[in-house]
Structure formats: C-alpha cells, structure tokens
Amino acid sequence: MLGFLVGEALRDLRRAGRVAISAIVLITLSLAALGGFWLVSSNLGRAVAQWRDRVRIVVYLKREPSAPEAVLGRVRAIPGVSGVTYIAKADALRALKQVLGKDASVVDHLPANPLPASLEVTPSATAATPEGARDLVGRLAALPEADEVAGSADWIERLSQWQRLLATIGLGVGAVLAVAAILTVTTATTLILHARRHETEIMRLVGAPESAIRLPLLLQGMMQGLAGAVLASIALMAGYSLVAPRLEPLVNLTLGIPDLEFFSPFGILTLLGAGTLLGGLGGWLARARREP
Amino acid sequence: MIEVHRVSKVYSVGPVKVPALREVSFRVSKGEFVVLSGASGAGKTTLLRLLYRDDRPSEGDIEVLGHELVPMRRSQVATLRRxxxxxxxxxxxxxxxxxxxNIAFVLRVLGAPRRELTARVFDALRVVGLSSRAQAYPAQLSQGEAQRAALARAIVRRPPLLLADEPTGNLDDAMAAEIVDVLKDIGAGGTTIVLATHQARLARALHRRTITLDGGRVVKDEG
Structure with a gap:
C-alpha cells in the first residue's frame, strides 16, 4: 500500500510540473540561506568560545616582589580567578625578544630592562564576561603591588553579539523564504488536487480509506521539501568546498580558529528534516483548504 | 438488501425548494435485478445517489446491505461503498x-495485495469481454468498450450490490444490448443490480422488475 501511495505522490509531482519545481527551488533557497547563516554563526560561535577560554587579565606590578609565591597565593584567593602565572621582568624581556625575532638585538641596546614584572590572571568561566571581567579588574587593581591592570572581555562580547545578530538575520531571512516555500508547495498541491480530482472521485466512490486519498498529497509535499533540502545541502557543501580553503588563512589570523567547520551529520539530517517538514506543511495546508 | 421507506428529497435553489423525490418506498431483495425507469428529471439519479450515500434524504429512511444510511457518519460511508x-x-x-x-487502481487504493491484481483484473475483464483491450487507453476505446471497462472496474471487488446509472445512455442500440447482456451475466452470478435508465424500450426488453418514477414519485412497480 505504501508503495502505491508513494507512486501516486510521484505521479502527482510530475503533474505539478513547473510549480513543483518552483517550490523545490524556493525550499532550496530558504534552506541554503538558513544553512549559510547557520554555518557562519556556528563558526563565529566556535571563535567566541575559544576566545572566552583565552581571556587573560594582566596585572603589572610596581616592582618585582621578593616573594612572588605570597602574592600569587593572595591573587588565587580572589573570587573569579581560575589561575595565575607570575612573569618576572627577565621572562617578560625574553618573551619580547621572541616576538621581535630577527630584530631582537634592539633590546640589547637598552640600558636596563624596562619591562615590569606581571601576573597573568586567567578568569574563571563566570568572570569571562564583560561585567565579570570588569569586577575582577577592580579587585586586582586594589592589590597594593598592582601598578596597572589590563584586559577585558568586551571585544569578545562584541564578537558574540555579531554572532547572535547573524543567527537572527539567518533565521529571519530563512523564515521569510520558508513561508514563500510553504505557499508555493501549497499552490503546487492545489494544482495537483485539481488535476487528480477524477482519481479522488473514483477513490471516494469505491470506499477508499481517507488515508489513501490524503497521504499522496502529504507525501508529494514532503518529497518536494526533501528534494529542496538535498539540493540546499549540496549547494552548501559546494559553497563550503569553494570558499573554506580561501577564507581559512584570514579566519585563522582574525578569529584565531584554525579552520572553518561544516555541518555535522546531525546538522545535515536536521536540514533534511526541516525541508521535509516545510514541504509536508505546504501539502497539508493545501489539503486542509481544499478537501471537502 | 435495499429498503427505502417514505424517502423524500428536496433541493434548495436559493429561496426555491425543488422536490426531487416524494415519499418513495420500495424493497430490493438479495440477487434481484431491478430497473429504475423514468424520464430525465424523474429522480432516478437522485435516488441512486441516496443509495450509495452520496447525499442524505430530506425525509425517510434508507437501509442498504444492513447499513442505516441516514444517521451514517462520513467515516462509515467508505465501508458501505466497498x-x-x-x-x-x-x-x-x-x-x-x-x-x-483503471481497474487495478481500485484494488490498489483498497489495499489489495499486488500479487492478486493481475488475476482479479483479468477475471473482471473476462466477465465484460474486454480482456484483449487491457492495455488500451480510454481514448482508444469505443463508448461501449469504455462502459464495459467501467463495469469491470465496478465488479472487480465482487460487490454484492451494483448500481448502474444510465450505463447505456450514450450508446447506440447494439452497444446498449451488449452492456445489458453483461449486466444480466453479472446478475446471474448473484449480484443484486439496480439499473437506472430513461430508455423505456430497454426497460421493457429486460423483462425484469421495473420501478417507474415520475416527478419524484413511484408511479409503477411491476415485474
């Protein structure tokens, strides 16, 4: 019976012709837009998560402490501190030389080491937000040894806001296109209903169960949706294969993530499910509107 | 098999009430071949539509194959029509x-197993004498052949009751006679048949019980 119903649905799709193709194209566009924004947003999300882990607050000290362990102990006791590392003046100079690379010899001409000793503080997860980081900076600045405290999580939050904005735009554009896709599937199904009115009449006359009359309509909508979702997935995959290798060096440099990730198998399944659902909804709406 | 009791049907066309059937009563027994005769507009098609529950009477009761049709819910209609x-x-x-x-379609929508389709379809085609035209499309059939194909589709499920609404209406005398012969063969197999026709000569030639309608009333029930 299921084979028959699927066969009828396929026959209906052929009947709908260009309208069915339009519906499939619209579903493809809506899911490709939704998926595209989703991809950008999820990669930005990865960057945000990574940078949150990397937030450091640096406390520059007035002078090199004679007993760094005592200072470290007091800093560790401050709420919001997950870890702390002491960087002596000599270590700071060594790090500077490393950064300068072949120009490191410039440092040798300095009369004395101008760099201060410092404490590199890793905030706990709760303190890695703009407010948490500001509070922590205030507490660290109150240390008698502290000369200056640098660091905040503001820019990470700005990145996070961009990520949320992109996700919202993606949802908005995707939703508008999805509504258009549903309406097109509804139109295609309405045409199919008209084209199959003789079959429907015969089916009712011979006492066919309602499921046999209605399911092909729902199925052809779902098939349109699934076809659109498969095409959208292929388009996204092709776009990713083309764009990712070119963008990755830039992304690595600006966002600090080594590569751009594509959807997981679960993500692709979600996309296919969403397409099938959109198409099914269109088919169901037409059926609900036109069936006597 | 069929029991029609004081059935009336009135159609409303805007404010105008148009009576199609008035106090119609009759019984049809199992295996009977009954002709519903009458001029166009006498109420034959309306009566048949009530018998397969395509519509409800305005008044009266109808029982078909043990089903009370007036209180019947829509979900039960499919069961009746099978x-x-x-x-x-x-x-x-x-x-x-x-x-x-066309014939297999009916079996498929009713969930018949695929392996039974061919045998059942050709059984039905054999009864109506159309086995050689199985692969023809309706446009390639004569009107008589098309009507025989429709008959094959109607009997392929071996229903105990066959309702035929002017099946010979579009046919010449020779083709009409072919259809009548097929109907007689089907009836001989034990199927109850109600045949509606406006062709009085055909009704007489059948030599079967004939219920004559005129203006929505039963004016004669003889044979």
Missing amino acids: SIGIVFQDAKLLPVRTVYE
Missing part, C-alpha cells in the same frame, strides 16, 4: 491510465 459497485453514464475512466490500470 460493498457497492457503481457505474455511470460517462464511464469516468482515468484518461492517463490503461484499462488494466
């Missing part, structure tokens, strides 16, 4: 399907 074969003046064949597919 026991009734229906044939119309226009054969109502699906133009994009062959004769075989």
Whole structure:
C-alpha cells in the first residue's frame, strides 16, 4: 500500500510540473540561506568560545616582589580567578625578544630592562564576561603591588553579539523564504488536487480509506521539501568546498580558529528534516483548504 | 438488501425548494435485478445517489446491505461503498491510465495485495469481454468498450450490490444490448443490480422488475 501511495505522490509531482519545481527551488533557497547563516554563526560561535577560554587579565606590578609565591597565593584567593602565572621582568624581556625575532638585538641596546614584572590572571568561566571581567579588574587593581591592570572581555562580547545578530538575520531571512516555500508547495498541491480530482472521485466512490486519498498529497509535499533540502545541502557543501580553503588563512589570523567547520551529520539530517517538514506543511495546508 | 421507506428529497435553489423525490418506498431483495425507469428529471439519479450515500434524504429512511444510511457518519460511508459497485453514464475512466490500470487502481487504493491484481483484473475483464483491450487507453476505446471497462472496474471487488446509472445512455442500440447482456451475466452470478435508465424500450426488453418514477414519485412497480 505504501508503495502505491508513494507512486501516486510521484505521479502527482510530475503533474505539478513547473510549480513543483518552483517550490523545490524556493525550499532550496530558504534552506541554503538558513544553512549559510547557520554555518557562519556556528563558526563565529566556535571563535567566541575559544576566545572566552583565552581571556587573560594582566596585572603589572610596581616592582618585582621578593616573594612572588605570597602574592600569587593572595591573587588565587580572589573570587573569579581560575589561575595565575607570575612573569618576572627577565621572562617578560625574553618573551619580547621572541616576538621581535630577527630584530631582537634592539633590546640589547637598552640600558636596563624596562619591562615590569606581571601576573597573568586567567578568569574563571563566570568572570569571562564583560561585567565579570570588569569586577575582577577592580579587585586586582586594589592589590597594593598592582601598578596597572589590563584586559577585558568586551571585544569578545562584541564578537558574540555579531554572532547572535547573524543567527537572527539567518533565521529571519530563512523564515521569510520558508513561508514563500510553504505557499508555493501549497499552490503546487492545489494544482495537483485539481488535476487528480477524477482519481479522488473514483477513490471516494469505491470506499477508499481517507488515508489513501490524503497521504499522496502529504507525501508529494514532503518529497518536494526533501528534494529542496538535498539540493540546499549540496549547494552548501559546494559553497563550503569553494570558499573554506580561501577564507581559512584570514579566519585563522582574525578569529584565531584554525579552520572553518561544516555541518555535522546531525546538522545535515536536521536540514533534511526541516525541508521535509516545510514541504509536508505546504501539502497539508493545501489539503486542509481544499478537501471537502 | 435495499429498503427505502417514505424517502423524500428536496433541493434548495436559493429561496426555491425543488422536490426531487416524494415519499418513495420500495424493497430490493438479495440477487434481484431491478430497473429504475423514468424520464430525465424523474429522480432516478437522485435516488441512486441516496443509495450509495452520496447525499442524505430530506425525509425517510434508507437501509442498504444492513447499513442505516441516514444517521451514517462520513467515516462509515467508505465501508458501505466497498460493498457497492457503481457505474455511470460517462464511464469516468482515468484518461492517463490503461484499462488494466483503471481497474487495478481500485484494488490498489483498497489495499489489495499486488500479487492478486493481475488475476482479479483479468477475471473482471473476462466477465465484460474486454480482456484483449487491457492495455488500451480510454481514448482508444469505443463508448461501449469504455462502459464495459467501467463495469469491470465496478465488479472487480465482487460487490454484492451494483448500481448502474444510465450505463447505456450514450450508446447506440447494439452497444446498449451488449452492456445489458453483461449486466444480466453479472446478475446471474448473484449480484443484486439496480439499473437506472430513461430508455423505456430497454426497460421493457429486460423483462425484469421495473420501478417507474415520475416527478419524484413511484408511479409503477411491476415485474
């Protein structure tokens, strides 16, 4: 019976012709837009998560402490501190030389080491937000040894806001296109209903169960949706294969993530499910509107 | 098999009430072949539509195959119709399907196993004498052949009751006689048949019980 119903649905799709193709194209566009924004947003999300882990607050000290362990102990006791590392003046100079690379010899001409000793503080997860980081900076600045405290999580939050904005735009554009896709599937199904009115009449006359009359309509909508979702997935995959290798060096440099990730198998399944659902909804709406 | 008791049907056309049937009563026993006769507009089609529960009477009761049709819910109509074969003046064949597919379609929608299709379809085609035209499309059939294909579709489920609404209405005398012969063969197999026709000569030639309608009333029930 299921084979028959699927066969009828396929026959209906052929009947709908260009309208069915339009519906499939619209579903493809809506899911490709939704998926595209989703991809950008999820990669930005990865960057945000990574940078949150990397937030450091640096406390520059007035002078090199004679007993760094005592200072470290007091800093560790401050709420919001997950870890702390002491960087002596000599270590700071060594790090500077490393950064300068072949120009490191410039440092040798300095009369004395101008760099201060410092404490590199890793905030706990709760303190890695703009407010948490500001509070922590205030507490660290109150240390008698502290000369200056640098660091905040503001820019990470700005990145996070961009990520949320992109996700919202993606949802908005995707939703508008999805509504258009549903309406097109509804139109295609309405045409199919008209084209199959003789079959429907015969089916009712011979006492066919309602499921046999209605399911092909729902199925052809779902098939349109699934076809659109498969095409959208292929388009996204092709776009990713083309764009990712070119963008990755830039992304690595600006966002600090080594590569751009594509959807997981679960993500692709979600996309296919969403397409099938959109198409099914269109088919169901037409059926609900036109069936006597 | 069929019991029609004081059935009236009135159609409303805006404020105007048009009576189609008035106090119609009759019984049809199992295996009977009954002709519903009358001029166009006498109420034959309306009466047949009430018998397969395509409409409800305005008044009266109808019982078909043990089902009370007036209180019947829509969901129960399908069950009733699975026991009734229906044939119309226009054969109502699906133009994009062959004769075989038209008949098999009915079996498929009712969930018949695929392995039984061919045998059952050809059984029905044999009864109506159309086995050689199984792969023809409706457009390639004569009107008589199309009507025989419609008859095959109606009997393929071996229903105990066959309702035929002017099946010979579009046919010349020779073709009409062929259809009547097929109907007689089906009736001889034990199927109860109600045949509606406006062709008085055909009704007389059948030599079967004839219920004559005029203006929505039963004016004669003889034979």
